[in-house]
Amino acid sequence: MNHNTETPVTVIGLGLMGQALAGAFLKAGHPTIVWNRTSSKADHLVAQGARLAPTIGDALKAGSLTIICVTDYPALYELLGANEVELEGTMLINLTSGSSSQAREAARWAEQRGTRYLDGAIMAIPSAIGTADAVILHSGPQADFAAHESTLGALGTVTYLGADPGLASLYDVAGLAMMWSILNAWLQGTAMLRTAGVDAATYAPFARQIATVVAEWLPGYAEQIDSGSFPAEISALETDTRAMEHLIEESEAVGVNTELPKLLKTMADRAIAAGHGKEQYPVLIEEFGKLRKD
Template sequence: MGTERSAVTVIGLGQMGSALAATLLERGHPTTVWNRSARKAQPLVERGARRAATPEEAVAASPLVIVCVLDHDALHATLDPVAGSLAGKALVNLTSGSPEQAQEAEAWARSHSAGYLDGAIMTTPPGVGSPEMMFLYSGSHTVFETHRPTLAALGDPLHLGAEPGLASLYDAALLGLMWSTMTGWLHGTALVGAEKTEATAFTPVAIRWLSAVTGFLTTYAAQVDAGHYPGDDATVDVQIAAIDHLLHAAAARGIDNALPELLKATMERTRDLGHGSDSYASVIEVLKKGAGSA
């Protein structure tokens, strides 16, 4: 007994758009596709997609239109000429951009009587379709609830709120976390590598450590929300002393120390603000004050 899957249009068939369309086809959604370079539609057509000849035809084909192009300029280059045909459609924009661009796109869609949901894909194309991968959304609740079953085919859909910029804001925040974490891991990998430990040997230990670190984050999140940072586990002063060991060990092995030096400087600014006896969560006080704070 098959359930009828709803029709979807995917505009933009780069690496990510092609993965989105392929996943929707796999899950049985009647899928219409359009891409500026038409040849990229061919592998999807072979898997059952319908090729739209124009963006207008693509928009007309389905109640839900997913757009995943390079950037917001590409989004507008594609959809501005056919904006008149968006009325009554649900537009889900999975193109990366800033929160401000998401707000602008939402106002633009609204002015053309289209529902708008902004999205951020927290995976690479091979992860599309996996229920573990997060797809962050913000904007219209109605679009989200109406099309949730279709969006769930792509990954785990999380609606963050009605403010359209939220998905992009979380995306930026989470990528920052990823880059800091990966660079910290690579710094550690270079450090132990200087003593002939292979990355594949160090990494399982690093991953166990990261699970301890997630526990610290949970504790510190409550402190950040309370604006109160009891240093009853480890103080900023203690961590300033500890990071000197990292700086020393890395310098002695010729490893670049820009990252730990930045971290130490930030901890020292935190101490100078009077948080030496507080927990590491008090570093947020320096970050919130911006670059000029002492």
């Protein structure tokens, strides 16, 4: 992809992530305008060639697109909603962390002020910004993403998810659910094996192999979920619950926490009670899709 380094970019918010974003644009050769409530946070960026805008309004006018990365959405509204700030005609890309409903509301808020808006989520730590390892998710109008995709490429691997502004936030938390679930499962197994003198480093390669094998099941399982049909091609849910019982019993026997395996079995038992025992594990999507308040 051609990368037009002449495009001026504004970065508002110079916390650790904002500084990394501005630094990546500078490194890629973009004229980079920065603004932060505490202007001293811009000093080292200015030393690298960034221009510190005197006001947030000046910062917005100076860039072809504006990246904002602040503490939260209330901070975004406080900064951009001030009377002296003119938003009409600007291209705003919001990389502030928040919920999907906040992202959709911000998109409506921006549209009412004549602002083009993309919401985004950063799936990376600050030190990875500017490398292919930094995955930046974007959602909102496709034309706006396409117009600025090459510029955004300075930040890392940019991905467009769809027109719904809330998708980036939803993918973000869905990714966190994957991360914590994998880590928690590994910690459960590690805790069990440590009781037999097996250290975490010894178990980790085996755990990684299992995680990789299970990941290969996902496309096929996704087809079952999307079709609403769950034939037991590998094993029936009622068979899986017997293995869950074994996991609980073994955890108890070696003196390891049983909360996680008991939670899994509770959900499986509910699905079986609802008549899904002969179906395959992905039928549990019905349980995951329900909000329980008990």
